[in-house]
Amino acid sequence: MTLTVLFAASNEDWHNYSRALNKAFTEADLNAELVTNAPPDDVDYIVYAPTSALQDFSPYKNTKAVLSLWAGVERIVTNDTLTFPLIKMVDPGMTQSMVEWVVGHVMRYHLGMDSHIVNPRRKWEWHSNPLAQERQVCILGLGSLGTAVGNQLRRMNFRVSGWSRSAKKLDGIETFHGSDGLCDALATGEILVLLLPDTAETENTLNRQTLAQLPKGAFILNPGRGPLIEDAALIEALDSGQVAHATLDVFSTEPLPQDHPFWAHPNVTVTPHIAAATRPVTSAKEIASNIARGEKGEPFFNLVDRARGY
Numbered sequence: 001m002t003l004t005v006l007f008a009a010s011n012e013d014w015h016n017y018s019r020a021l022n023k024a025f026t027e028a029d030l031n032a033e034l035v036t037n038a039p040p041d042d043v044d045y046i047v048y049a050p051t052s053a054l055q056d057f058s059p060y061k062n063t064k065a066v067l068s069l070w071a072g073v074e075r076i077v078t079n080d081t082l083t084f085p086l087i088k089m090v091d092p093g094m095t096q097s098m099v100e101w102v103v104g105h106v107m108r109y110h111l112g113m114d115s116h117i118v119n120p121r122r123k124w125e126w127h128s129n130p131l132a133q134e135r136q137v138c139i140l141g142l143g144s145l146g147t148a149v150g151n152q153l154r155r156m157n158f159r160v161s162g163w164s165r166s167a168k169k170l171d172g173i174e175t176f177h178g179s180d181g182l183c184d185a186l187a188t189g190e191i192l193v194l195l196l197p198d199t200a201e202t203e204n205t206l207n208r209q210t211l212a213q214l215p216k217g218a219f220i221l222n223p224g225r226g227p228l229i230e231d232a233a234l235i236e237a238l239d240s241g242q243v244a245h246a247t248l249d250v251f252s253t254e255p256l257p258q259d260h261p262f263w264a265h266p267n268v269t270v271t272p273h274i275a276a277a278t279r280p281v282t283s284a285k286e287i288a289s290n291i292a293r294g295e296k297g298e299p300f301f302n303l304v305d306r307a308r309g310y
Contacts, residue, residue: 003032004042009049020280024288028169028242050075050135057081067287074198084247086304093279101275102149105219109219132157142168161188186213197310200227211237223275226251238267249275
């Protein structure tokens with residue numbers, strides 16, 4: 001029997017993913033036809049981006065799962081018409097991209113590179129940087145991305161701590177959890193990395209109260225989700241010196257509006273949502289692997305917990 005896999009995403013996504021998906025299906029020994037249009041009753045699986053025109057899943061009575069091309073599922077998880085399994089994208093290429101972005105900016109802050117790269121007065125100011133084992137990095141969010149980032153930083157000898165909603169135990173990483181553990185975690189954040197999902201509970205995780213819990217002069221990296229930060233509170237913390245600098249890759253509104261104060265603030269670096277792009281070749285293999293698991297009656301990997309929203 002031939003499986004019908006509906007590709008519900010943009011034309012650009014089709015151009016980027018169609019060849020990789022068909023190749024991955026063949027390598028996984030799947031007899032699957034990838035299409036952009038099919039009678040809903042014939043569709044076995046849907047490869048999906050939330051920007052797709054498909055928003056009503058109720059006609060797809062026989063569909064076994066929706067496999068998202070995105071890691072974030074906040075734009076689809078609340079869709080009441082989606083009653084079958086939803087699988088988020090956890091892509092090795094995307095994970096590696098995130099690790100590289102975070103490590104690069106952690107090293108930039110750790111070594112004080114900005115003072116040398118941007119030095120119009122040509123000041124010769126000698127100082128000795130601390131070693132990695134003398135620097136504490138805290139990661140909010142210990143899912144697959146946060147854990148990968150933490151493990152890499154630990155291998156580089158940074159003192160790594162992390163916070164998650166529920167208790168986790170990770171080798172070489174000091175972990176905190178729950179509402180009671182958040183303040184303790186923030187106190188360790190000389191460099192703070194935000195990798196939480198976007199849910200009602202995580203909105204404005206960094207606000208006036210929590211920013212005050214950071215060590216004075218902390219650095220912030222947000223490659224996670226824009227709504228994790230209360231923008232006005234961050235600007236106040238930057239102006240007061242409570243936060244020395246923030247590098248932000250994600251925003252509540254994207255593209256970031258031209259009149260947003262982040263663009264002009266001297267202690268904010270804006271990057272255009274580039275930290276962790278999904279890679280067609282590696283993500284296609286993940287999709288094919290999950291479809292193969294579904295056809296064997298095995299549990300899907302990276303299944304979204306609807307109650308938690310991620």
